[in-house]
Amino acid sequence: MGDFLRRLGLVCRVAGGLLVALLLLNLLLQATTRIAPAWLPYRLAGTGFRQDIVQRIEAAEAQYRDGRIAGDRALCVLIGLSGLREAADLKAMSAATGSRCRYLGLSGAGGAIDTMVDQTSRLLQGSLRPDVAVIGLAEYLLVKPLPPQPGAQGDTGSPSPGAARRRDWRQWARSTRDALWFVARRRDVSGAVESLLLDAKQTMLRTLGADRAAELNPTTDPWREMIRLELPPHPSEAALREGIAGYEARRLYEPRSYEPQRIDEQAKALAGLVTALRQRGAVVIVAIMPEHSRLRARLPDAAMQALRRSLDAPFAPETPRLLDLRDAVPDSGFTNISHVNAEGRAIVSQRLAAAVAEALAPGAAPLMSQPRPSR
């Protein structure tokens, strides 16, 4: 019995030590989030969107390079996040502009403009020269979502003392678990590692020439429709409330969120993207994607003013065309507060196609049909 207790004591000792180490490590990691919130990117979307965009760009480059498609049509790229990805129907847009234009859908998902720039960065490193680039965004994308801060209201960053007072131990245990850094940021850690591994794999395949193996696979056709998530066609009242509350938690309805120093990074990312696209010869259209009336009613005027300022300051008097589609779709055309359904998609696709057609200079030769300028 004495020997058993001695052994049990040793096990308890090690377990206690591990618990102390766990708590200290957790405190250290929470401190890093406070001091340098950006060291580990906060992910609102999976790594698949970026990989999908890279694949489309590389497959299109290969088709032009091998002469499998001619540069007889203008190339139009659609750069954006989920708002544009869900709203643009490439087939409908192609039908609307006829044989003048070829559309490449490069829209992913995320919560800020720099995510969009990161996801499409491969375009600016490669050989594609779009004639028209549509950047689809929303004014609130100027506010970059931050990871949950310990102790912040409405997040999962701290154990709930209220639950303990109420003796709701299940809720207390849940909030205590969620307050642990590695539980709250688990998805970000695995996403960062996955992204690194996928980049390494893609580089390896490119180096070995193995990325060409799936050229004839229709699922890798670069001109295919963009990924659409299976969302219900119409939102329930609860889903609308949840959407409104979710954006409120991100402080998107507060005018001070759009103060210049707070949005500086995102504004620079947008200006950098526009500049880089223009340097490639593209006409840039900035489309503000549709918003449900309940979202529009909550967003402050300061948000749109900040977006206009972000474009005017670096580019006036040659500010890119702003296509404001915020109220282009009736509420029946939404699947939630910021994404359209099939009805909304039909409206947006027509509006985008019309804007692209206007942007194309009549009679001008597509950039991809011209020899590449030497740098």
Added chain:
Amino acid sequence: MTGLRDWLVPAEMPAWRYALRLTVVVAELLAAYCLAGQNSPFFYQAF
């Protein structure tokens, strides 16, 4: 507090080495926990 520390740290090795070992074990467990998360590559948290 000293009693607790004495109880936690074994006498057979320096305290710093024991603490380092514990930290490494915990870090490995946390890494395994995070990497074992099965997220869809196309997950999207809109709100």
